[in-house]
Amino acid sequence: MPMREVDVAIIGAGTAGMGAYRAACKHTDNLVLIEGGPYGTTCARVGCMPSKLLIAASEAAETVREAAGFGVHAAAPRVDGTEVMARVRRERDRFVGFVLEAVEAIDPAHRLKGCARFEDPHILRLDTGDSLRAARIVVATGSVPVRPKAFDAAGDRLIVNDDVFDWTDLPKSVAVFGGGVLGLEMAQALHRLGVRVRLFGKGGGVGQLSDPAMRKAAAAVIGAGLPFDPDADVQDIAREGDGVIVRFSEDGESREERFDWLLAATGRKPALDGLNLGASALTLDDRGMPEVDPLTMQAEAGHIFFAGDVAARIPLLHEAADDGRIAGDNAGRFPEVETHPRRTPLAIAFTEPNIATVGASFAELSDTSCDFAIGEVDFSDQGRARVLRQNRGRLRVYAERSTGRLLGAEMAAPRGEHLAHLLAWAVQAGMDVETALAMPFYHPVIEEGLRTALRDLSLNLGHSCENSPRSIDCGPGA
Known part of the structure; x- marks a missing residue:
């Protein structure tokens, strides 16, 4: 099979990859957008949008419960888990559909399906057998959920955030691990929808807060609604029957509680598996990542650029979009490279x-x-x-x-x-x-x-x- 020659190859068709593609198109028509998985961004499929759909349902239930405080009395809300999750999946699929429409509008000659890996700093080989030589490369492969080894003891009762949005009904109980944004949002939403939840944090973290006074205030207000320990002392996790047992210490006493599921909401990490970045000639740190300039998205002043969650900078959609725009623009104009001011975090x-x-x-x-x-x-x-x-x-x-x-x-x-x-x-x-x-x-x-x-x-x-x-x-x- 002949090797294809392109000016720019973009690995990953998520938010950052799509942004990079649009920016690079302003400089060259000889480019390719490579995607190894299903089309549709992390935000639309398993991130921002489906999580907000679940949160919106929980807010509706909480509004009914709180109505009595205004002198407006209604029956306690009856949460139909199948209806809640049906709407989450239905609306999630609509959002994904919008992304798919955008992908379908891209010139088919610019789209390539397959998982890419570096063979040398310029050559990419796909698992389909295709190979190409790219003058410049943008890596925008996104991120994957972190699964700490300690959670393996939960066996098939272990899930990550991505799995929640494929539920067809709400479970009776969930142990949520992770006091960051993902854990806080999921724990509070499920709790308000009638699921028995306990939230286990680590190291005292509460969301993205760093101010000790704010961490204390936020932990108090979140903890007033559901059991939440920002620095939980978990002693053991065990798969038992059709559930999982979590043993932990609370107020100096050992306790154990049984849950249907253990939800690992302990963050995400750059999706690097299979890329073979070692063949890129970049100097990699202990995470397997090179140093990336946030103003150019360029690695080591060379022809390879990183964008979005894989760049391990600020894993948020608007930042990924900006990363992609900057990386694509610079990959397209290389060797001329421009610095781009970043927005306020x-x-x-x-x-x-x-x-x-x-x-x-x-x-x-x-x-x-x-x-x-x-x-x-x-x-x-x-x-x-x-x-x-x-x-x-x-x-x-x-x-x-x-x-x-x-x-x-x-x-x-x-x-x-x-x-x-x-x-x-x-x-x-x-x-x-x-x-x-x-x-x-x-x-x-x-x-x-x-x-x-x-x-x-x-x-x-x-x-x-x-x-x-x-x-x-x-x-x-x-």
């Missing part, structure tokens, strides 16, 4: 309350010895939050002392997804605290809680403030 966990981080984290600021001040608000007495009976959580905002420039924020806050966007835009615009406080704030809105945190931050920066942080225009809280 923004990450959201769709728990209740939302957990979000914006810009520089507390840990990053502390590690770089940045001189920064903190402003905060507790939402327990915030006006709009109390009206909605969502008065739980906390927000902390960080600013540079010398300039007052906003640097970042961490929060577990009601409607936090919207607060996080406002703050991300402010940080990216280089806004300082006083400029932010001069912006309009309507009443009564959750955003007034952000104003309270900004006022507190202003005072902690040594500025005089005409209004105290908790000044009240009308009603409780500011």
